[in-house]
Amino acid sequence: MTATRPRTLAEKVWDAHTVRRGEGAEPDLLYIDLHLVHEVTSPQAFDGLRLAGRKVRRPDLTIATEDHNVPTEGIELPIADPVSRTQVETLRRNCKEFGVRLHPMGDAEQGIVHVIGPQLGLTQPGMTVVCGDSHTSTHGAFGAMAFGIGTSEVEHVLATQTLPLRPFKTMAITVDGELRPGVTAKDIILAVIAKIGTGGGQGYVLEYRGSAIEALSMEARMTICNMSIEAGARAGMVAPDETTFAYLKGRPHAPKGADWDAALAEWRELRTDPGAEFDAEVHLDASELTPFVTWGTNPGQGLPLAETVPDPARIADENQRVAAEKALSYMDLRPGMPLREIAVDTVFLGSCTNGRIEDLRAAADVLRGRKVASGVRMLVVPGSMRVRQAAEAEGLDKVFLAAGAEWRQAGCSMCLGMNPDQLSPGERSASTSNRNFEGRQGKGGRTHLVSPLVAAATAVRGTLSSPEDLPVEAGRS
Ligand SMILES: CC(C)[C@H](C(=O)O)[C@@H](O)C(=O)O
Numbered sequence: 153m154t155a156t157r158p159r160t161l162a163e164k165v166w167d168a169h170t171v172r173r174g175e176g177a178e179p180d181l182l183y184i185d186l187h188l189v190h191e192v193t194s195p196q197a198f199d200g201l202r203l204a205g206r207k208v209r210r211p212d213l214t215i216a217t218e219d220h221n222v223p224t225e226g227i228e229l230p231i232a233d234p235v236s237r238t239q240v241e242t243l244r245r246n247c248k249e250f251g252v253r254l255h256p257m258g259d260a261e262q263g264i265v266h267v268i269g270p271q272l273g274l275t276q277p278g279m280t281v282v283c284g285d286s287h288t289s290t291h292g293a294f295g296a297m298a299f300g301i302g303t304s305e306v307e308h309v310l311a312t313q314t315l316p317l318r319p320f321k322t323m324a325i326t327v328d329g330e331l332r333p334g335v336t337a338k339d340i341i342l343a344v345i346a347k348i349g350t351g352g353g354q355g356y357v358l359e360y361r362g363s364a365i366e367a368l369s370m371e372a373r374m375t376i377c378n379m380s381i382e383a384g385a386r387a388g389m390v391a392p393d394e395t396t397f398a399y400l401k402g403r404p405h406a407p408k409g410a411d412w413d414a415a416l417a418e419w420r421e422l423r424t425d426p427g428a429e430f431d432a433e434v435h436l437d438a439s440e441l442t443p444f445v446t447w448g449t450n451p452g453q454g455l456p457l458a459e460t461v462p463d464p465a466r467i468a469d470e471n472q473r474v475a476a477e478k479a480l481s482y483m484d485l486r487p488g489m490p491l492r493e494i495a496v497d498t499v500f501l502g503s504c505t506n507g508r509i510e511d512l513r514a515a516a517d518v519l520r521g522r523k524v525a526s527g528v529r530m531l532v533v534p535g536s537m538r539v540r541q542a543a544e545a546e547g548l549d550k551v552f553l554a555a556g557a558e559w560r561q562a563g564c565s566m567c568l569g570m571n572p573d574q575l576s577p578g579e580r581s582a583s584t585s586n587r588n589f590e591g592r593q594g595k596g597g598r599t600h601l602v603s604p605l606v607a608a609a610t611a612v613r614g615t616l617s618s619p620e621d622l623p624v625e626a627g628r629s
Pocket residue numbers: 192193220284285286287300568
């Protein structure tokens with residue numbers, strides 16, 4: 153008997169899905185277990201099928217939702233913006249014609265594609281998951297190999313349930329130690345990206361491991377895997393463990409009875425073997441981390457909240473210096489200014505990074521008995537209708553409303569300017585989303601990426617803050 157070579161988690165999932173090994177420079181052909189679809193990247197793919205007279209090969213493994221273009225208020229009305237309306241209507245027509253399950257606006261299961269997959273128990277350990285969306289990496293939190301694909305690949309998967317791909321390199325990101333109170337998964341991933349850079353993960357699948365990752369909830373692991381793409385990586389993964397299994401058990405699409413036991417036995421094998429080699433390794437000490445915020449126009453331009461706006465003149469690398477100068481000019485910030493003094497106009501709590509129930513709970517705990525600063529607007533947008541419902545069952549909506557925040561319906565919302573929730577030119581936000589690119593939240597808008605705790609504290613103080621910066625108010629329990 154030949155001993156098998158020790159393999160990483162990513163290699164195990166890859167091998168288990170290889171329908172055909174490519175020869176030489178040829179790509180491998182991978183089987184796809186779950187294909188998620190939304191209105192933005194699917195229209196041409198369905199058109200392609202139609203033109204070729206093809207069907208969707210596995211409608212049962214394909215599921216669609218409306219998220220990017222949906223308004224988060226007045227959802228009973230027709231969508232006012234003609235481009236958004238066309239996109240959503242096209243998805244509805246396509247799903248009907250091709251027999252794909254769709255969760256439209258207003259449906260109890262509707263929400264951001266990366267929130268509903270895990271919530272329904274569709275995303276499972278060891279699967280291959282794709283979607284025409286870069287933040288598909290979110291699903292890697294379950295030990296799935298999950299990555300974004302382009303529209304022509306969407307068509308290929310719709311038609312064949314397979315995808316030709318060249319193997320990725322593997323990178324271990326080990327985070328050991330214990331997080332301090334007030335420091336969250338969002339701070340870990342912003343610190344990782346600041347460390348390796350927005351191109352640092354290019355060509356790699358990242359595997360997050362170490363005691364700090366093991367201690368995280370599934371939702372927190374999703375926050376981390378979600379932003380793998382912001383480090384340039386193809387995917388991010390966490391080995392499934394008891395936390396994963398407990399999250400999945402009893403969800404609508406999770407295996408049941410004997411199937412559950414069989415699945416568990418397989419899932420327990422999904423870890424990197426001792427002695428397996430990664431192509432690269434990065435280490436981080438969780439106990440040294442503090443709340444992180446971005447000051448620039450890419451997710452790698454971040455610093456601990458206690459720092460000051462960096463001085464480009466002190467950045468040795470020329471490309472980085474020029475990028476920092478450009479970012480500061482767009483962001484209208486001066487070097488040396490304490491990050492805590494940056495005043496915002498808007499706070500956005502939501503997105504597939506931080507729009508789940510634990511994120512809402514964390515922010516509500518900060519806001520309970522407090523008020524959003526005058527002149528600041530705060531939008532709270534649950535990542536799905538189920539999250540919204542769960543939040544209301546706990547009375548979180550009342551906490552947000554009493555604080556003076558807006559309580560919305562589910563969608564991508566202000567994460568990106570494809571729907572009515574946008575920044576106006578020059579407006580500045582603290583946002584729990586994942587991208588702070590120029591114009592991302594609306595033309596001329598300025599974005600600081602933050603955790604839900606920082607978002608809530610910032611809403612109260614009006615400047616970038618952590619809960620520690622808030623006075624203890626009378627009447628708060
Ligand atoms: C619109 C979609 C293709 C895009 C993505 O791929 O990520 C969006 O979700 C985003 O976050 O920028």
